[in-house]
Amino acid sequence: MKRLIAFFMLLIIVYAFPKTIHITADYVEPTDTLITYKGNIQVIIEEDNIVLISESMLIKKQENKWKLLEASTNVTFTFENGKVQGNELVYNIDSKAGNIKNASITINDSKSEDIIKIQCQVLNFDLKNDKFSGEDSDGVQIEKGKIRANAKKFVYDRKNGKIILEGNVKLKDQEKDITLTASKIIINTENNNMKGENVTVEIVVK
Numbered sequence: 001m002k003r004l005i006a007f008f009m010l011l012i013i014v015y016a017f018p019k020t021i022h023i024t025a026d027y028v029e030p031t032d033t034l035i036t037y038k039g040n041i042q043v044i045i046e047e048d049n050i051v052l053i054s055e056s057m058l059i060k061k062q063e064n065k066w067k068l069l070e071a072s073t074n075v076t077f078t079f080e081n082g083k084v085q086g087n088e089l090v091y092n093i094d095s096k097a098g099n100i101k102n103a104s105i106t107i108n109d110s111k112s113e114d115i116i117k118i119q120c121q122v123l124n125f126d127l128k129n130d131k132f133s134g135e136d137s138d139g140v141q142i143e144k145g146k147i148r149a150n151a152k153k154f155v156y157d158r159k160n161g162k163i164i165l166e167g168n169v170k171l172k173d174q175e176k177d178i179t180l181t182a183s184k185i186i187i188n189t190e191n192n193n194m195k196g197e198n199v200t201v202e203i204v205v206k
Contacts, residue, residue, distance in 0.1 A: 049080040082107035096127040111161030111190035130158040146175040177204040
């Protein structure tokens with residue numbers, strides 16, 4: 001009976017979107033405006049190269065379309081150029097945009113061979129435009145190659161190869177042997193060149 005219900009719900013979702021969406025779960029409970037999934041959930045959206053794993057999930061109807069997805073508990077969200085893990089995910093399947101709390105994300109940079117790692121309390125992402133942003137009252141943690149940085153908030157434009165850090169920025173570039181504190185720093189991800197505002201620089205001379 002459980003398998004029949006899960007198969008029925010998959011057909012509803014596929015017809016509601018011009019995409020192929022595969023969902024498996026231990027339990028599913030549908031209503032007219034809400035579908036509840038529980039236990040060992042896996043969502044695959046083939047056209048968008050997205051795989052979602054979680055223990056609890058809701059799909060809500062908006063504007064007469066099943067398009068708002070909310071997942072919680074051990075969330076892993078894999079997309080074309082990276083992966084994010086966190087506690088609570090909200091994702092719009094139509095716009096390919098969403099946010100996740102207590103996020104830890106790894107992204108393959110488009111302008112270099114580096115993998116960018118970011119940790120923050122709230123991460124916002126727009127996969128259509130390849131943009132990511134976030135903030136953390138204790139400081140966003142960012143790693144890129146030999147660069148380590150901490151800031152109150154960040155914006156990463158993957159398509160254009162730019163990282164903007166703002167608010168009590170502290171950055172150490174181990175390759176250049178410099179440490180910076182600033183109100184704002186902009187990093188060119190292709191060559192790691194940077195510029196800042198209200199900057200204090202410490203240079204290690206070997």
